[in-house]
Amino acid sequence: MSLSDFQIDIILREYDKKRLYHKNLQDERIKEIYSKIPAIKTINEEIAKMSVLYASSKLNGKENSFEKYKKDINDLKNRKEELLNQNHYPSDYLDLTYDCDECKDSGFVDGKKCKCFKKAELELLYNYSNLKHILEKENFSNFNYDYFPKTLRNEYTGEVYDNEVSPYENIVEQIKDVKRFINEFDNKDRAISNLLIRGRAGSGKTFLTNCIAKELLDRDKSVIYLTSSDFFNLLSLATFSKDSEDGKLATRKVSEIKECDVLIIDDLGAEIPNNYTIPVLFEHINRRIFENKSTIISTNLDLNDLRNLYSERLSSRFLQNYAIIHIYGEDLRTIC
Incomplete structure (x- = not known):
């Protein structure tokens, strides 16, 4: 645990x-x-x-x-x-x-x-993940492949997907990598240690990260979920307001972020990158790679956008150390 x-x-x-x-x-x-x-x-x-x-x-x-x-x-x-x-x-x-x-x-x-202690541990892990209630709905039991079209054309907009396989075929293959990440999580020589989940808004990225989080929490792994804005706000408070009450709480949370088995940063790029966020993001990503702690990042951006917004160093870390999960298809928010 x-x-x-x-x-x-x-x-x-x-x-x-x-x-x-x-x-x-x-x-x-x-x-x-x-x-x-x-x-x-x-x-x-x-x-x-x-x-x-x-x-x-x-x-x-x-x-x-x-x-x-x-x-x-x-x-x-x-x-x-x-x-x-x-x-x-x-x-x-x-x-x-x-x-x-x-x-x-x-x-x-x-x-x-005792089994009651193990139950208390799991409850605490869920509470600290920031995901306790949402995971009751967003998990693999409720993951529906049928929401992903089996054709190369969006039946509502007529848009042709710029890919060689349909959204349905793609998600089936991507989930195989996701399940491999989960099932091999404790393996010393696991093939996949980190995930970069990309796709445009409404493609199901956050739902998928929540599915992964529940699987790992139920296997007694510590998971912390933060939006990118919350992530950078915490780091900023811990750095620039560390003597305030909010700063002290943020410092403790940052310590937990550094130690957790899995850090989820959702919607990277929604924040406004600046001279503070760019190097501090690289620092945390790099440290977690070095310490063999997993990170899952979701973003609307492609690799070129990430390189331009953040840095060449960061995008190279994604390419070298992350399995890139690309989701595409219809806007699930309009059909779910």
């Missing part, structure tokens, strides 16, 4: 809160019962005394005393349950309760992560 120490601390603090809640609940119930059924307080005090004697006799090998104290404790417990039932309380009303009975709200069973 790809979580930072900070994120793990968040989960562990939640377990602390759960244990404190249930301990306070137990204390309130004990106070209530002692008030309504004073005899139970006396029984609990007797059980505490007997338990000390029981433990002592067991350590000293006094088998007869050991068995006697064991029987006396059980008799007291049975009497306590009878009193609770007579007063219309369940037998376990005074027991310490847990959200998870398997790990008793510790998060671990026999030194291994």
Whole structure:
């Protein structure tokens, strides 16, 4: 599971809160019962005394005393349950309760992560991805190849696609590379480490990035999604306003961006490139390549546009280190 120490601390603090809640609940119930059924307080005090004697006799090998104290404790417990039932309380009303009975709200069973801890990790990954709710709809289960025409001409506009294969044939082949990227993600020698998804507005780029994000999140990978504008705004805040509250939050987020398994930058080119954004984009792209961390970028621009807007160095990184996924066809926003 790809979580930072900070994120793990968040989960562990939640377990602390759960244990404190249930301990306070137990204390309130004990106070209530002692008030309504004073005899139970006396029984609990007797059980505490007997338990000390029981433990002592067991350590000293006094088998007869050991068995006697064991029987006396059980008799007291049975009497306590009878009193609770007579007063219309369940037998376990005074027991310490847990959200998870398997790990008793510790998060671990026999030194291994409990299933509730793994669930908390996945929930946190989804929350940090910025995609939690959208992925309920935008995922491969809802990906429909039929939206991509099987002809070389747009039936609505009459436009002839400037490609050798139909949008349908193209998307089928492109998804093969996407699935290869997903399925080989953990392979040391994977063929595809990064994706550049290009196509004009409405071609389905963002939908596809969301499909990929869900697959990787469900495989316990940390994914962060940002529009290009949000990406550069965060970097700017962390650089030029680092002492402000917003700047401190941005600095922490930038740290998470650097560490995440997959960074998605959506709609690159929608922002206005300038003397700050161009070098900082190259810096982050280059670092992630060097550290073998994956990046997915979607854009309306072709490689020539990217070269002209940003730099020759950046476009060469895309050509050398990214699988280029080109989507074309009708404007899906008008038919979905």
